[in-house]
Structure formats: structure tokens, C-alpha cells
Amino acid sequence: MTSVEDCRAAIGKVSDRILQTDEADRRKHLVERSVSVTVRDLDTVFDMRLTANGLEDVTSRALGSAGPKAQVGITVSADDLVDLAEDRLDFAKAMFSGRVKLDASFGDLMRLRKLL
Template identity: 40%
Template sequence: MATIQECRAALDRLSRRMAAPAGGVPGTAGLDRSLSCHVTDLDTTFTGRLRDGSIEVEDTVGGAPSRRAQIRIAATGDDLVAMVDGELNFARAWGSGRVRLEAGVRDLLRLRKLL
């Protein structure tokens, strides 16, 4: 089972990959949305912002997020780490219910290349 530190490190790796010039995600530049990532098996939530093509984690809280973020992700720690490391296909995990992603339609369209 992935630890809180491993999950945080995975989010940091994802952020660096998104912000890298060669690996940048088109459509996320200029985006500024609140973000929460609930790690279900650890009952921990990382909150922050998806801003200008990178993730800024601002806080780590126990339990579900107290506020509803504009972009919400929920997964087990192992699934989160596996997705970031390319070992788990997001579309299949999302389709099977292993991972939840909730956001407005416009945000989903902008994030589709990331997923």
C-alpha cells in the first residue's frame, strides 16, 4: 500500500511532467482551478490548485475535502502512483470505477490530453 509521502511524491512528479516544456500538456496553460485528490485507502486529501499547467499542493488533510474543488480526483494510493508512473491506464481505471474524476465539461475537455 502506498504511503502519504509516496502519493505526494507522485503528485509532484505529475506536476513536473505537466510543466516541462517538452512534456507540457496543451490546454492547461492559463488554467486556474481548485483541485482535490482524495486517496481513499489512506482517507487523506491533497488540496491545491491546477495553475498554469502545474499542480500546486497547498494542504494535506485527513478525510474527505471540506470544500468542493472544481477538479476532484479520488483513487487508492497504489492506483494514483501507478497512473503517474504510467503503469495504470487512466481511461481503463476511470471506466472501471477504480478512479473517479469529477469536473466541469469544459475542464474535462481541456484535461483530456493529460488523461
Template identity: 35%
Template sequence: MATVQECRQALDDLAKRLAANAEDARKRINLDRTLACRITDLGAAFHGRLSGGQLLDIDEGDDPSAKIALSTTSDDLVALVRGELDFARALGARRVSISASPFDLLKLRKLL
């Protein structure tokens, strides 16, 4: 099981990758939404904002009113960010769940 700090590092790494490719990401998905990432096996959560193809303002704690919520285990989060776990397969196998409006889900699909 990954630690809370490893999950935080994974989200920071993801934010850096998105920032490095923000121009391309912005062309594919231009959302400004609050985001919550819930780590089910640790009982921990992080929240931030998806804006302009970037993941911004990551902080500890849940955001119950987040427009997009992702739930997964700590190991799966780390594996997803490292590219060791395919997101679509993880979603299909219910190792990851996403709660968002149908419109947002369609937009997010473009990132996969």
C-alpha cells in the first residue's frame, strides 16, 4: 500500500506533466472544474482544480462539492500516474471510479 505522501507525490507529478503539455491538453479539454481525488484504502483525499489543461492548487482534504471526483486505492493511483496501469482498463475493472456530469465525462475521455 502506498503512503499518503506517495499519493501526494503522484498527484504533483501528474500536475507537472500536465503543465508541460498544457497547450496540447487545453486543445483537447478546456474545463475549469474542481476536482477531488479520494484514496479509498487510506481514508485520505486531495482536492484541486482542473483548468486550462492543468491540475492546479492541489491540497490535502476532500472537497464534497467537487464537480469531478475520482476514487481509487493508493497503489492504483500511483500506478496510473506512472503509466503502469491503463486508465481505461482500470475504469472498466472498477479499480477507479469517476463521478462527474455526462458532459464532463465526455470531455475527460479526450485526455485518455
């Protein structure tokens, strides 16, 4: 079973992948946003900031506890989060099949698709 620590490591891998993107592309397509990743099966929410320097200030809290309202919200299972980070699951396919729920503005979706 995937743990909270595994999910935190997966978020770190996604951050590393963002940093592997050309810096000019990151600055062009990335606008700083607050992000929350809700991991349903672990009753955990990870709050963070998406910046040109990757995912920063990652914290976790129990699902249902008060937290900041994120500009981009992602809901996913722990296993799917790890699979996304490991490139074993395509984000778009996971989103359209209902395995990943994304709550973001249309503009944010267009910018994020360039990086994901």
C-alpha cells in the first residue's frame, strides 16, 4: 500500500521534472499558483506552491481539516499519484477516465498542459 511518505516523494519527483524543463519555458508557461493535492484513500491533503523553481512549501494535513483555498486542486488516489510521478500513468488519460480530478481555471489548464 502506498503511504503518505511515498506520496510526498512522488510530489518531489514531479517538482524535479518541472525543474528539468527549460527555464525559459518554465517562465513562459508557469504562473505561480497555490496547489492542493487531495489523496482520497489516505485522507490526506498536500498543500504547496507551484513556482518556476518547482513545487515549494509542501505541507500535509488531514482531509477535512482547515487549510488554504488552492487555485489549483487535484484529487487522486495514492497509487495513481505515484504512477503519475513515475510516468506509468498519462495525466490526460487519467483525468478523462475520472482517476484524477482537476479543479482549475481554463487559463491554468492551458498553461499546465505545457508542463505535464
